[in-house]
Amino acid sequence: MTVVAVQAPERPAHRDPNVLRWLGAYTASMIGDSVYFMALAWAAARTGSASGTGLVLAAGSIPRALLMLGGGVLADRLGPRRVVIGSDAARAVLVLVLAAILVLTAPTVGVLVVVALLFGAVDALFLPAVGALPPRISTPGQLARIQGLRALAARGSSIIGAPMGGVAVATGGPSLAFAAAGVLFALSLPLLLSLRIRPLAEPETSGEAAAAAKAPNAWRDLVGGLRYIRHHRLLGPLMLVIALSELGFVGPLNLGLILLSEQRGWGASGMGWIVAGFAGGAAGSALLLAVRGRVPRAGLVMSLTALVGAVGIAALAQVPTVVLAASVAAFVGLTAGLAGALCGALVQTAADPAYLGRVTSVSTLFTYALIPLSYPVTGAAIALWGTGPVYAVSAAVCASGGAMGLALTALRRAELPR
Secondary structure, three states, X not given: OOOOOOOOOOOOHHHOHHHHHHHHHHXXXXXXXXXXXXXXXXXXXXXXXXXXXXXXXXXXXXXXXXXXXXXXXXXXXXXXXXXXXXXXXXXXXXXXXXXXXHHHOOOOXXXXXXXXXXXXXXHHHHHHHHHHOHHHHOOHHHHHHHHHHHHHHHHHHHHHHHHHHHHHHHHXXXXXXXXXXXXXXXXXXXXXXXXXXXXXXXOOOHHHHHHHHHOOOHHHHHHXXXXXXXXXXXXXXXXXHHHHHHHXXXXXXXXXXXXXXXXXXXXXXXXXXXXXXXXXXXXXXXXXXXXXXOOOOHHHHHHHHHHHHHHHHHHHOOOOOHHHXXXXXXXXXXXXXXXXXXXXXXHHHHOOHXXXXXXXXXXXXXXHHHHHHHHHHHHHHHHHHOHHHHHHHHHHHXXXXXXXXXXXXXXXXXXXXX
């Protein structure tokens, strides 16, 4: 008599205590981020210098762009959990020290710039590591669901964190808001320490990885990671899709939306409704992915939703009323959110575990390095040609990413694990 072993069904990510601990830590950290940036903006504004305020708010983007790839190398060397724990601990100490300083003295531009630079440097380590953690806490079949949960947490953190920071500033000034952010960063630490880390399969290039482990060389690790991405049949094209999507999306949906609202006379309240529409659509796509757990033909769906979302970006500059603009923004959030989450899941399932930190750092770099570069370009272009043409060009750039996905067989046929 033959006994057939029956494999236990895979536990869904939203019922896995290990994933939920990671999600709780990630949510606390993201809320802390929102409170920190609110506190930093108000502390900078209280210095009384408009140029100084801009300098403080821009300072953090510099170390993120410069050190992001190095953060990926460190995540692969030390393991992403160690880097995330160290990053959150460092951020907690940094903002709590700043809160204490602001209790004793008024903020100065110099102090705030130093804090923003240090916070940005720690962020450059945190972001690749936190993106590389999901494959180490769950099975490949749950990575799409985890991406949906992560996107939901990110949207919810923005909704909770900004008002929390505003209330803290109104109640006790920036010092209280910084203290609240520090406590939130600290709350993530016991959850991260309790995570169970899954052993990962040996890398395909085990000889190269073993040699690198014996003779650590950060530059060689970085070059090796970039070479790995460039030669990978799926990851290289995915990085190009991410770059094109961010380049066409970030400027119009941030600075461009402010200028569009001013030109149409919708004001800050109108812009608020449009942003809320986008956030609602993005949350809907995240919920869909979190519930379903897997989308068949993920590469094809990602490419098509990127194309359809690009149409919505172009239409956003043409609608005459706030209600229609908010509806179009919700549509863009739904399609772009689904495309982004599927892209993230494909990156994590396709990447070799030995390179996951570096792969995540490259995909994150496009987002955080292009944001500060796209704002002045978008503003200057709108001043010259108006919102309609600029939104149309941005939509074309986004659409080119989706078209690339449809044109390349490896992307079009990419599937997520069952």
